Amino acid sequence: MNTTLFFQNIFPLLMSGVSFILIGILWYSPAIFGDIWQKELGLKKDKNGRIPGMNLAVAGSFVLSLVMANILNYFITIMGLTEVLDALMLAFVLWIGFVATTTGINVLYQRKSVALFLVDAGFQLVIMLAFALILVVL
Numbered sequence: 632m633n634t635t636l637f638f639q640n641i642f643p644l645l646m647s648g649v650s651f652i653l654i655g656i657l658w659y660s661p662a663i664f665g666d667i668w669q670k671e672l673g674l675k676k677d678k679n680g681r682i683p684g685m686n687l688a689v690a691g692s693f694v695l696s697l698v699m700a701n702i703l704n705y706f707i708t709i710m711g712l713t714e715v716l717d718a719l720m721l722a723f724v725l726w727i728g729f730v731a732t733t734t735g736i737n738v739l740y741q742r743k744s745v746a747l748f749l750v751d752a753g754f755q756l757v758i759m760l761a762f763a764l765i766l767v768v769l
Contacts, residue, residue, distance in 0.1 A: 639704075643700075643704065643765055644697055644700050644701055645697075647696065647697070647761070647765050647766065651762075652693055655758075659754070664753075664754075667747075668747065671743065672743075672747065699758075700762045700766065703766060704762075707766055707767060712767060715768065718764070718766065718767035719763050719764065721763065722759040722760050726755060726759045730755045730759065731755075731756070734751055734752045735752070
């Protein structure tokens with residue numbers, strides 16, 4: 632395994648991380664899926680209208696998104712993918728095989744709703760596709 636491919640080109644990885652945050656802000660906003668997500672998890676806002684602990688969660692998820700983007704980039708690189716459609720297809724297959732399945736398993740064992748699965752797994756699909764696009768274009 633060629634480990635020199637990890638974190639080889641930092642700019643597309645950072646742009647992937649930024650896209651993760653920006654898409655997340657939109658996806659989980661009250662205008663889109665934020666209210667459903669908050670209700671399904673039983674999260675409550677404090678007196679300032681914020682959900683406690685979210686700053687740490689966002690910072691941690693940014694770091695983890697860099698890892699996710701890097702692994703996707705590794706597969707794109709070792710497979711020699713240069714076409715956007717090929718990278719998008721790879722991202723979709725990896726999402727089905729690893730993200731949707733593990734999210735689904737968590738939802739089943741935690742006895743969470745299908746709505747929560749759709750919101751969270753849907754976000755991860757959009758993120759994986761965005762990463763693929765960024766990584767193959769940049």
